[in-house]
Amino acid sequence: MAKNPDRRRALADAGLRVLATQGARGLTHRAVDTEADVPAGTASNYFRTRDALLGALGERIMERLTPDEQIVAELAARPPTPDLFVDYLRYIVERTTREPDLTRALIELRLEAARRPGLSEILGNTLRRGYRDDVAFHATTGLPGGAFEIALLHYAIDGLLLDMLTTSIAADTTPDEAVTAFATRLIPPST
16 A cells, blocks of 8 residues: 555644543554544554554654744844843744644653653654754854753753643743743853
C-alpha cells in the first residue's frame, strides 16, 4: 500500500488529540482511527507498532512546534540585549501554549518515554535536535551564556509550561513575569 503523507500527518494529529485528552493509556491504533474518522486498521497500516505510533507523534509535535523562521530571523537581527532574550522566551511560551493540547501531548509522550527505552531514544533524539537549534539561535544573537544556560532555561520553561497546562501551584506569578525572571537571572548581563 502506498503511503500518503497527508493521511499520515492527519493520523498523527488525531493521535496527538487522543494522547492529550486520554493520556498514553488511551492511545491505541483503534482510538486514532476513531478520532481521525477513518476505517479501522488505517492507523496500524501507517504505524505498525505502538512505539512506531508514539515515535511518529513525537516527530509531528516537533514539526508543529517548529519556530517561524521569519520571527526567529527578526529576533536574531536585533542587538544582543536582555530584552531580546526575554522576547525570544516569550515567543517560545506563546508558540507552545497556542495549542495547549499539543504541549499536553508532548508532556504525556515524555512521561511515556520514561517507561519505554525504545521510545526514550527516539524522542530523546527529537528533543535534542530542538535544544541544539535553540543553542544555535542563542549563539547567533551575541547574548552572553552558552549551552548550559540554554539547558537551564529549558528546564525552567518546561516547569512553567507544566504549571500553565496542568494543575497549577498558583504562585501568583504571571507567565510573562516568570519568563522575564528566567532570562534576567539565568543569562548574566555582559560586562
